[in-house]
Amino acid sequence: MDDRTTPKEAFAKLAPLASKTLVDQVVDAIVEATATGAFLPGDRIVEAEVARALNVSRVPVREALRILESQGIVINARYRGMRLMDVTVERLEKILKVRTALETLATREVLEAIRRDSATIKPLEQVVAELHQAADRGDSYGVARLDTEFHRTLCRLSGNDVLLHMWEPLSRQLTIIFGLSTLQKDLGLIVKEHDELLEKIKAGNVGDLIEAVQVHILDYSRALDYEGLIELRRRNRKRKAG
Incomplete structure (x- = not known):
């Protein structure tokens, strides 16, 4: 008997993917705040303050900042903390x-x-x-x-x-x-x-x-x-x- 599970069967057991996760929403909120001038390039981004402003825990904010760091939008500078990219x-x-x-x-x-x-x-x-x-x-x-x-x-x-x-x-x-x-x-x-x-x-x-x-x-x-x-x-x- 072949007990292998096909990809279709395996994925069918998983919950449907959400269109936007909470982390995605936090990422979008930070990008929008920067694009509209609420945050300014070079500003320090404080995880706890963002979490309070968006009424979420610090966990999705931390993950969102990691994503934004990987894309060059925030920079984790030694002794200066997490800051938005400069637009020079x-x-x-x-x-x-x-x-x-x-x-x-x-x-x-x-x-x-x-x-x-x-x-x-x-x-x-x-x-x-x-x-x-x-x-x-x-x-x-x-x-x-x-x-x-x-x-x-x-x-x-x-x-x-x-x-x-x-x-x-x-x-x-x-x-x-x-x-x-x-x-x-x-x-x-x-x-x-x-x-x-x-x-x-x-x-x-x-x-x-x-x-x-x-x-x-x-x-x-x-x-x-x-x-x-x-x-x-x-x-x-x-x-x-x-």
């Missing part, structure tokens, strides 16, 4: 260069996929439609989150799982950076930039699209003063604290 010109430049390399490759492969099947572009169109809705209701964090989703979708539609696997660890850092950009840039302009990218993808000219991606990632980001914004908000916070 140097760090931003490194992220931008990696993004440009990955997303340039993604755009080439997406164009090839669209040539084989024009319906490939539909998920990108859906994200852009949701971007418009978020901007119309003044949802700055929604815009930041969907900005990240646009670029994730671009990488996913390339069909290159290695590329997506390399891009994904940057995703939460990007949401924070995009969130900070919404604090100093009109939401309508952010949406317009994605409209333009979508049109370039539909036009199908590789050279024009790669140039547009590089302008979108490099030039538009470099034009913003992240360090100045963070310093201004930090001064305002100290002034309010009295």
Whole structure:
């Protein structure tokens, strides 16, 4: 008699996976707080304070911070404790260069996929439609989150799982950076930039699209003063604290 258990039978005995664990929710809450300026890059993150604010135990907060540390969003500095990543010109430049390399490759492969099947572009169109809705209701964090989703979708539609696997660890850092950009840039302009990218993808000219991606990632980001914004908000916070 064969007493081996098939994978299907083994998984059937397990409880269904929750769509979002408590740890995931804590991770999302910390990312959102940073993207909206409630936390600022460089701030110390105190496990007990986060747990109290979210009305959870310290266990999921500790695990959430471990995940965020592995993704470079928090840094456990000796004698300084757990702190949020800095958003300096140097760090931003490194992220931008990696993004440009990955997303340039993604755009080439997406164009090839669209040539084989024009319906490939539909998920990108859906994200852009949701971007418009978020901007119309003044949802700055929604815009930041969907900005990240646009670029994730671009990488996913390339069909290159290695590329997506390399891009994904940057995703939460990007949401924070995009969130900070919404604090100093009109939401309508952010949406317009994605409209333009979508049109370039539909036009199908590789050279024009790669140039547009590089302008979108490099030039538009470099034009913003992240360090100045963070310093201004930090001064305002100290002034309010009295």
